[in-house]
Amino acid sequence: MARVGVFVCFCGANIADFVDVPTVVEEAKKIREVKFAIDYKYMCSDPGQQMIRDAIVQHRLTSIVVAACSPRMHEKTFRKALSDAGMNPYLLEVANIREHSSWVHQKDKKAATEKAGDLVRMAVAKSIANEQLHEISVPVTKRALVIGGGIAGIQAALDIADARIPVTLVERSPSIGGRMAQLDETFPTLDCSQCILTPKMVDVASHPYIELIPYSEVIELNGYVGNYKAKIRKKASYVNFKTCTGCGACWQKCPVKVPNEYNCGIDTRKAIYTPFPQAVPNKPVIDAEHCTMLLKGKCGICAKVCEKGSIDYKMVDEVIEREIGAVVVATGYDLWDATPYEEYGVGRYKDIINSLEFERMVSANGPTGGVPVRPSDGKVPKTVVFIKCVGSRDKAKGIEFCSKICCMYTAKHAILLHHKVHDSRAYIFYMDIRAAGKGYEEFVNRAQVETGAVYLRGRVSKIYQKGDKLMVRGEDGQLGQEVEVEADLVVLATAVIPYKENPALARLLGISYDKYGYLSEAHPKLRPVETAKAGIFLAGCTQAPKDIPDTVAQASACAAKVCGLFAGDTMKKDPMISTVNNEFCSGCQNCVQVCPYQAIVTEEIPLGHGAKEMRTVAKINEGVCQGCGSCVAICRSMAITLAGFTDPQIINEIVAI
Amino acid sequence: MEAEVKDKIVSIEKPELVAPPDWKPVIMGILCNWCSYAGSDLTGTSRMQYPPNIRIIRVPCSSRVDPWFIIKALQTTADGVLISGCHPGDCHYISGNYYARRRFLVTKELLKMVGFHEHRVQYSWVSAAEGAKFAQVVKKVTEDVVKLGPLHLYKKENFSK
DSSP: OOOEEEEEEOTTHHHHTTSOHHHHHHHHHTSTTEEEEEEESOTTSHHHHHHHHHHHHHTTOSEEEEEESOHHHHHHHHHHHHHHTTSOGGGEEEEETIIIIITTOTTOHHHHHHHHHHHHHHHHHHHHTOOOOOOEEEEOOOOEEEEOOSHHHHHHHHHHHHTTOOEEEEOSSSSSOGGGGGOSEETTTTEEHHHHHHHHHHHHHHOTTEEEEOSEEEEEEEEETTEEEEEEEEOOOSBOTTTOOOOOHHHHHOOOEEEOTTTTTSSEEESEEOSSTTOSSOOOEEOTTTOHHHHHSOOOHHHHHOTTOOBOTTOOOEEEEEEESEEEEOOOEEEOOOTTOGGGTBTTBTTEEEHHHHHHHHSTTSTTTTOOOOTTTOOOOSEEEEEEEESTTBGGGTBOSOOSSHHHHHHHHHHHHHHHSTTOEEEEEESOOOOOSTTHHHHHHHHHHHHOOEEEESOEEEEEEETTEEEEEEEETTTTEEEEEEESEEEEEEOEEEOTTHHHHHHHHTOOBOTTSOBOOSBTTTBSSBOSSTTEEEOGGGTSOOOHHHHHHHHHHHHHHHHHHTSSSEEEEOSOOEEEOTTTOOOOOHHHHHOTTOOEEEEEEESSTTOSSEEEEEEEOTTTOOOOOHHHHHOTTOOEEETTSOHHHHHHHHHOO | OHHHHHHHHHTTSOTTSOOOTTOOOOEEEEEETTTHHHHHHHHHHTTOOOOTTEEEEEESOGGGOOHHHHHHHHHTTOSEEEEEEOOTTOOTTTTHHHHHHHHHHHHHHHHHHTTOOGGGEEEEEOOTTOHHHHHHHHHHHHHHHHHHOOOOTTOHHHHHO
């Protein structure tokens, strides 16, 4: 016979004001199995928990019902109280009489009390069917996979590797560095981006605990937290990295010219190339889409000039498999294509560029040697108009969010423009200046005072050509009148959007993403680096637009999470998982089909005791099972049970009222 | 033709049975832990009010809900059943709510066929952020069930007599 203890919480006035707590206790005492029932002001407090512990011992209770707040809030607290008293923590049930009764029926105390009584009855009925459960230990593979070699991936990889945990860093392009490698100087200190980034890139390449796999992509991820198996496709580079010295003879002689992605297509690179001079690894790859040797079988100049004989046109893609325990996703961002802004003439006028193109131009290693020029005639611009929030915060264009970094980099661009072209003037059309960050507001002030940049609060309505100038017509909201600026160059701060293949990657990893393609964190405030899938973490702009300090902080947070996960040799896992009763299993394999985690496989067992004939039954991998219960509901022979949510438990709840 | 047959079937429930004055409907709410249960918690945290007739059961995922639970509830304690899960595409368990959705469609047709009014069993998708929506859903379901009156059809006590 079950002996249930019921503990009803006042939650100060939260419950007691709207539910008659003593009545609930009296109602509970009427239940046959309830041997002890009591109320207390704060059940979650230390004395409250002590009451539970004492009652367990005194009244030899076999299960506990706490009627208080939501189990999502304090279930763990009370479970701990049970185990402290030597009782299995899973014999606890929580009746949610605060969120589900006192807070939502504040005008009807009688009904709320009645409902609370019912909820307690249901919880008692369920608790009678509760079974002792034990946490599951799962072995952990101590290796992390970092996807993306921008500053987020670099930082995460370095931090994890510094804790002596092996890291595999996968980067889709031929070199790590990401967007930060494209920047000239960084706000708010005007540090040279390359100067602070490249030492970290070199560290990655030389770190004994980091395995860098450039020019590759993750194509498959199976398994579960602590025990993932990843398949990585290493794209054919057609260059033997082991013998290549990176001398550069090949790309100097290569006759094929291709728009240079690193410089946003402003200049060209060759078909065999390294993305930029400081690339890590500093070995060239052949772009198979443009190489005439690979396309038409003619040329072969690079192979002829390579003294080491490193060129291999017959190289094929290679699939590498790695066993890993955790994944950090850091795929970064792209800039939105502003073509939908027809009123600005985007695409029609050559002298409208986006901010990353401007960044490349003012960069010392950029296509113009650090001087901004007009793409149309190559002249140095004297009047430059910067337009912020192009795409961002514009519902009509489908992007409602703020891209976060544009206010700051536009101020930086104004300063850089002033540094490069002394007699120039910047006009900045803005909606708001969002300079929340250490030293940020001061930086914007500096841009205004030092460079004389003219900040105009308002939107631009039209850009049209007049002679060789661009006329920018907009509104000066502070003067309340229309203004027109004669510009040599227009720079658009286009929206920051997630890497275009994020949705595909999310599906591959089994994590969720939002309507823009940003990967979703488990909780926007309290779990900002975890995803809903255990063991997969997010760093940088793959989760939301953010600047370098925030990205680095999030990447380090990911590293801390990974290190925490790998702190022990095994991992504890919730015991709420499914198990198959072989005696009932008919081997129909419906469960195999519905399992979202491929946790169910089949196995052959003898038909009867000592029989030679075999039959097929389902078998659940307890490490992979997440406990959703899909298989339980689909099972026609009722052979599967989900611990913690068994049929008897739920039916007991249903019939208890 | 089909519609006619369906109308006839629905009429198995006897509207002439007048509800006793002290009758209070019981709605059995079965909610998934990650979206709808969290949403219902948010309704509480935001102090939004809804009728006190719903009794909530927590399950990990809407795909855990066996049609048996719905039938059992209608047979014993409940006048109406509400099942709620994550929005399609948002399932915490990747695809559980899709299975649930299919299963519900079939169950609902089945229940209609044996004579239950379609408003007795309702499904909704409520995310963890939609506290207000949960309150609305509960209001609607309760109103629908109040209109239908007490459920006598296939109640266990009727069989035992």
